[in-house]
Amino acid sequence: MELSAPYNYTNRNITTDNFFTSLQLAVALRLRANGLTLVGTLRKNKPFIPNEFLPSRQRHVHSAVFGFQKDITLVLHVPKQGKAVILLSTMHHNKAVDLEQMGKPEINLYYNKTKGGVDSLDQLVHAYMSKRQTVRWPLSFFFNLLDVAGVASFVIWTLQNPLWKENKKHKRRLFLEEMSEQLVIPQIQRRVGAGHVHKSVLLSAELCGVTAPASAPVPAQQEEEETAKKKRCVLCGKKKDRKSKQTCNECKRPVCNEHSQAKKICMECQ
Numbered sequence: 001m002e003l004s005a006p007y008n009y010t011n012r013n014i015t016t017d018n019f020f021t022s023l024q025l026a027v028a029l030r031l032r033a034n035g036l037t038l039v040g041t042l043r044k045n046k047p048f049i050p051n052e053f054l055p056s057r058q059r060h061v062h063s064a065v066f067g068f069q070k071d072i073t074l075v076l077h078v079p080k081q082g083k084a085v086i087l088l089s090t091m092h093h094n095k096a097v098d099l100e101q102m103g104k105p106e107i108n109l110y111y112n113k114t115k116g117g118v119d120s121l122d123q124l125v126h127a128y129m130s131k132r133q134t135v136r137w138p139l140s141f142f143f144n145l146l147d148v149a150g151v152a153s154f155v156i157w158t159l160q161n162p163l164w165k166e167n168k169k170h171k172r173r174l175f176l177e178e179m180s181e182q183l184v185i186p187q188i189q190r191r192v193g194a195g196h197v198h199k200s201v202l203l204s205a206e207l208c209g210v211t212a213p214a215s216a217p218v219p220a221q222q223e224e225e226e227t228a229k230k231k232r233c234v235l236c237g238k239k240k241d242r243k244s245k246q247t248c249n250e251c252k253r254p255v256c257n258e259h260s261q262a263k264k265i266c267m268e269c270q
Contacts (some may be wrong), residue, residue, distance in 0.1 A: 001028060009035045013091055015114040016040035017122065019144075023048045023072070026090050030071055037091035039111050042074075044086060049074070055084035062103045066095045075105045087111055124151045128176055150176055185210065235259040 004014060014029065014036060021040030029036045044055060053065060053076045061081055067074040073089045089107045096106040128150070131143040154175050158164065165171050188210045192202065202212055230243040231254035244256045 004029070004036060007036060011035045013037045013039055013114070015111060015118060017115070017118045018043045021088055022046070023088070026072055026088060030090055037089070039089045039091055039107060039114070040087065041111065042086040042088050044084075049086065053086055057082055059084065064095075064097060064103060064105050066105075068093065073107065075107050077105055077108050079104075121148070121151060124172070128173060150179070153179065181208070184208070230254075233259060 012035070016025075016038065018041045021038070021042050023046070026038045029038050042049065050067065053067065053074060055076075055078075059076075059078045061078055063078050065076040071090050071093070073092050075087050075089070077085050077087070079085060085108065087105070087107045089110075092107045092110070094106075097103050098106065098109055101109060125144075125147040128147075129143075130146045130150075131140070134140055134143075154172050157175060158171070165174060168174060185208065188205050188208055191197065192205045192210055192212045197212070205212070230245050232238070233240075233242045233244055233256040234253045236242040236256060236259065242256045242258075244254055246257075246260065247254050248260065
């Protein structure tokens with residue numbers, strides 16, 4: 001509805017394939033956007049389709065069944081044995097058929113005439129798809145949204161930059177690769193800069209041209225204390241079993257805080 005808003009009250013028609021066509025969309029366009037009509041094919045599993053319009057092998061080839069409700073027309077056409085096409089239209093309101101086209105309904109002929117943009121988009125989307133098998137319909141819708149957005153962004157980019165890689169035959173693939181890299185680079189930089197990142201993640205980031213920020217050098221004594229294992233204090237005995245990482249500076253034996261003293265040296269003696 002938002003995409004078609006600029007064309008409200010212009011007496012234009014919108015042609016859709018079975019992915020977008022629905023009764024709710026047709027009604028909304030008629031009620032909220034006067035002057036816009038809808039013609040499109042329907043999937044056979046739509047709940048609002050009457051049983052009389054469902055495909056059947058008993059139907060004759062080139063036959064057509066029409067149904068009318070207010071400003072909406074439904075037609076079932078059988079182009080060949082075992083195959084049926086269901087179309088919905090808010091533009092046509094009669095049973096007109098073309099006898100020269102083997103009895104094809106006028107709705108079907110109009111759809112075939114104006115579906116070029118829909119089929120071209122489907123062809124472009126299927127060439128480079130991001131869809132993955134999933135049972136979650138929001139995720140499936142999101143995949144389709146990404147694919148359509150990729151086609152639309154490529155069209156806008158080529159219109160704004162007609163000389164971009166003009167000698168390449170696979171410009172769209174190159175565009176999608178560069179666009180996807182630019183979209184994920186900020187996320188990779190944020191992930192690498194967060195710290196405590198696994199080496200495999202850092203290696204993958206380097207392959208994308210992102211290097212981890214240099215960390216501050218650790219003093220040698222502090223590094224030894226961090227890497228040293230805890231040992232029992234020699235002055236506490238086995239009963240207390242008090243363990244510590246620090247050692248005596250003279251004898252190098254492990255001692256706890258209770259049996260050791262921190263040296264304090266003034267700045268002049270350093």
